[in-house]
Amino acid sequence: MDLCIIGSGYVGLVSGACFAEVGHTVICVDNDQRKVDMLHRGEIPIYEPGLEELVLRNVAAKRLRFTNSIEEGVDHSQVVFIAVPTPPQADGSVDLTYIERVAREIAGVLKPGQYRVVVDKSTVPVKTGEKVEATIRRYNREAELDVVSNPEFLREGCAVPDLMHPDRIVIGSSSQRATDLMKRVYEPFQAPILVTDVNSAELIKHAANSFLSLKISYINAVSAICEASGADVEMVADGIGMDRRIGRNFLNAGLGYGGSCFPKDVKAFIAISDELGVPFHLLKEVENINAGQLERFLKKVREALWVLREKRICVWGLTFKPDTDDVRNSVAIDLIQHLVKEGAHVTAYDPKGMSKAVEHHLLPAGVKLTHSALEATEGAEALILATEWKEFANQDFSKVKEAMHTPLIFDGRNLFNPKTMREFGFTYHGVGRP
Ligand code: UGA
Numbered sequence: 001m002d003l004c005i006i007g008s009g010y011v012g013l014v015s016g017a018c019f020a021e022v023g024h025t026v027i028c029v030d031n032d033q034r035k036v037d038m039l040h041r042g043e044i045p046i047y048e049p050g051l052e053e054l055v056l057r058n059v060a061a062k063r064l065r066f067t068n069s070i071e072e073g074v075d076h077s078q079v080v081f082i083a084v085p086t087p088p089q090a091d092g093s094v095d096l097t098y099i100e101r102v103a104r105e106i107a108g109v110l111k112p113g114q115y116r117v118v119v120d121k122s123t124v125p126v127k128t129g130e131k132v133e134a135t136i137r138r139y140n141r142e143a144e145l146d147v148v149s150n151p152e153f154l155r156e157g158c159a160v161p162d163l164m165h166p167d168r169i170v171i172g173s174s175s176q177r178a179t180d181l182m183k184r185v186y187e188p189f190q191a192p193i194l195v196t197d198v199n200s201a202e203l204i205k206h207a208a209n210s211f212l213s214l215k216i217s218y219i220n221a222v223s224a225i226c227e228a229s230g231a232d233v234e235m236v237a238d239g240i241g242m243d244r245r246i247g248r249n250f251l252n253a254g255l256g257y258g259g260s261c262f263p264k265d266v267k268a269f270i271a272i273s274d275e276l277g278v279p280f281h282l283l284k285e286v287e288n289i290n291a292g293q294l295e296r297f298l299k300k301v302r303e304a305l306w307v308l309r310e311k312r313i314c315v316w317g318l319t320f321k322p323d324t325d326d327v328r329n330s331v332a333i334d335l336i337q338h339l340v341k342e343g344a345h346v347t348a349y350d351p352k353g354m355s356k357a358v359e360h361h362l363l364p365a366g367v368k369l370t371h372s373a374l375e376a377t378e379g380a381e382a383l384i385l386a387t388e389w390k391e392f393a394n395q396d397f398s399k400v401k402e403a404m405h406t407p408l409i410f411d412g413r414n415l416f417n418p419k420t421m422r423e424f425g426f427t428y429h430g431v432g433r434p
Helices: 012-021 033-040 053-059 071-075 097-109 129-141 157-163 176-189 198-229 233-239 262-275 282-304 333-341 354-359 397-403 418-423
Strands: 002-006 025-029 062-066 077-083 116-120 144-148 169-172 193-196 310-318 345-349 382-385 406-410 428-429
Touching: 002 012, 002 071, 002 176, 012 025, 012 053, 012 157, 025 071, 025 169, 033 062, 053 062, 053 157, 062 382, 077 097, 077 418, 097 129, 097 169, 116 129, 116 176, 129 169, 129 198, 144 169, 144 176, 144 198, 169 176, 169 198, 176 193, 193 333, 198 233, 233 397, 233 418, 262 282, 282 333, 282 382, 282 428, 333 345, 345 428, 406 418, 418 428
Parallel strands: 002 025, 002 077, 025 062, 077 116, 116 144, 169 193, 310 345, 310 382, 382 406, 406 428
Antiparallel strands: none
């Protein structure tokens, strides 16, 4: 099929590449000329395992191309996906400016007799589909279209496998013609398809992300009880996770959830429910627990080091999770900001996140970045693990201990084995485990 994806960010670019990989012909549209130029040169603006090969292969096979022209994309495609950002506003509600602008732009280029399925892939509040359709019809009275909601569930860091082998495809549609076309788009993926109305599909995305955040906050609250009682949160998570009704996934205690989705989507779901007159109080507690988790961790650091001023602290990890270069809303960066504010000298290293952290000016002045994980530990009085990259688990810890001034580890993601670390001679503090 001929498809167009408007917006070449994490969701748009990876979806475009995967649609091309299964045989569709895809045009990715982006209004950022710099990004389009990069893609034309074969450079990928984001780091995502497997993405570069996928893009290069499908460009070479002429199934994938890039443009800044919405008209070219809409002319070429039966199905037009919208995958532009939906950032949060100051009050937590979703800023739909980009979606509205794209809807007007589509209206401006849709020609009479050109039936199109316009698909919302961005995470949007319930009832947005209705507004997108009304907007396109308002600016183009002859438009022939259906608007479908098709939320995306990929995770950064494993976006390609998530897209190629999804747990489910959700298609929110009120038109059989549009549903049939969407089923053809997804047929090659051999995944279960759930067809719903548009509002339900939109709600599914916010409800899913909020539920996963709730799972993380639940185990983080349990980790506090473990610390107070001497129990081990990893064993508790294994024990409850073996119940198939609960499942072990997303029960990893740590510094809390971050990134460009969970914090924003929980806030958005709170704002949406408030607006609908049915406040979702439970989600406010999910947020409180998440914020408290970093606070409790910092308290442990202060208890061990007493005063942070002038202390040399090494932080491993800047990204909000491993296998990505994304540093947006990263708890690792929040942590560094707290440490620097209290006067510590921070040295940090991340396998992929350092250039974006610098480019977006996210690090406070004075933070020193190094070329390797080991180099960052030199002379440190404490090592804090903030993001669980495999590279950190694979370090030679006898060298790390030698490099450090005092062998003290705070493992914010329970990556290391406490017993092994103690055998190396470190004083070890994890989250919710003795
Ligand atoms: C999340 C969802 O998992 C995806 O299904 C969804 O498509 C995406 O948001 C989105 O809305 O676009 P993502 O934010 O990329 O994906 O990454 P996750 O793997 O979900 O991690 C989010 C945060 O939760 C990270 O900071 C991670 O460290 C934290 N986390 C995750 C935990 O603290 N504990 C866990 O057990 C799992």
